Amino acid sequence: MEYLALPPGLLTTSMAARACGVKPATIRDWVRRGILTRCGGSPKRPYFRVADVTEAMLAAKPCRPGQRGATAA
Template identity: 45%
Template sequence: MESQIIRPGHLTAHQVAALLGVTLGGVRQLVRRGQLQRSGGSVGQPWYAVHDVAALDAKRRTSQAA
């Protein structure tokens, strides 16, 4: 399998999962629920914009603190 070079300002699904403390399945659920959008890559290796992941993380932290 050929590895893609990720664009600056983007994260892989594995990186997103680690940052948000969820599994890859959890990342897929966030996408299905419309809480996170793919911003590049391929179907099998999607990328996510750093600013989208950071915004989601901040939103999740705020709702957990309330």
Template identity: 50%
Template sequence: MTAATLLTGALAADEAGVTPATIRKWVQLGRLTPAGRQGRAQLFRLEDVFAAERAARRKPRTAG
């Protein structure tokens, strides 16, 4: 069993092709949960970030 690599929000955002603000919004909306902390920084599993990105891509945006 290998340990999952944890990334800061900025690095995770870069890997997923989104902005750090998008990562923060997904956390705020409950679509992404931090896997740990390093000081004040939230850390994320890359596979969790990719799953949130896929889920966001599937959801149609609503006008309004």
């Protein structure tokens, strides 16, 4: 269930995922890892600032050898 009236400039988890081209689980993982912070909502239905979502999407994600997308150094 989505919010009926979300304040301007805020995104739900599913909206943020669509904006970044990732799955909602990735957004939740970014929150768990500290890459993205919630700005309100409830624990089960958080929302995020558009600027924070954009910053998290552009942030360099740490990767380990053997992971997809990791480059050999």
